[in-house]
Amino acid sequence: MSTRETNTSDDPVLGSAGYLLVKAGVHMGMEFEAAMRNLGLSMRELLVLSFVAGSDRLSQQELSDRIGLDPTLIVGLVDGLEERELVVREKDPGDRRRNVLSVTKAGRNLRDRAITAATNVEDDFLAPLDERERADLRDTLYRMMSPRLPWLQ
Amino acid sequence: MSTRETNTSDDPVLGSAGYLLVKAGVHMGMEFEAAMRNLGLSMRELLVLSFVAGSDRLSQQELSDRIGLDPTLIVGLVDGLEERELVVREKDPGDRRRNVLSVTKAGRNLRDRAITAATNVEDDFLAPLDERERADLRDTLYRMMSPRLPWLQ
DNA sequence: TATTGTTATACTCTATAACTATA
């Protein structure tokens, strides 16, 4: 198994910002997922806890828009969190079709621990960068994604 | 369907570099995929063409390492490309277990068109950034991913 | 009639194990 010679870092695809961005996203996602698994959570479940905690009286439809998942997938996600009493569904009195979601005390506690774990993963992933470069990266990504994530005001 | 108030841009998860990186990777990947579909290719197939074109006498195992896919998935990928006569499999005379891959003339032509399409997608995606910021982003991602992608010398 | 949430089903994708041919 010789390490074969390659010219990839200057390949117009393999060395591009775009491909590196996709790859970085996949790797970071897998590490987030692994960290969440230690807490009995999935990345998606942390996202649900985050969106619901950060919003007022969010419905499943609105959550579906923000999280970027089909409403039929939200059902099972919320089912699992509700069974563990991390979130609560309530019928909206003003429109009884809507389920208004909220995070329980236990949900907030678990979310706090998940945030710590996720932050550690991120710190590790961004270790090659100094403070200034991390801030620049975050700012750059924010500007790139703002047009595509309307809930990012 | 009121737009509900949210505090997400400063949420420790939703506003973090890590989550934005995952999201950006997913979105860019979907747009790459859509652009490739117009050429009758998938993103993975372009990656195969790129790795094989950029390496000398690459085997399927080595391709599996670089592309980050199980060897059993490489079989079908190469099958599809070989049927369309975009790549060729040859038994390595020095070790007849190995399939040595190479890109055909037609494969190089299609790859050139795919590179143009991918570059356009990337340009569009990075439109909010000026030239300097794009170069910085590419450099930052390169440094972040180098430890995790050994073939990126 | 349209929308929210839900269920069921079919489809795609992937991981696993087992096989062959070579070493």
Add this chain to the structure above:
DNA sequence: TATAGTTATAGAGTATAACAATA
């Protein structure tokens, strides 16, 4: 006995369509 490539199969994940309740 180990490795490269291949095949088959089972499981996970997802998209689609259809339905009940409410507007």
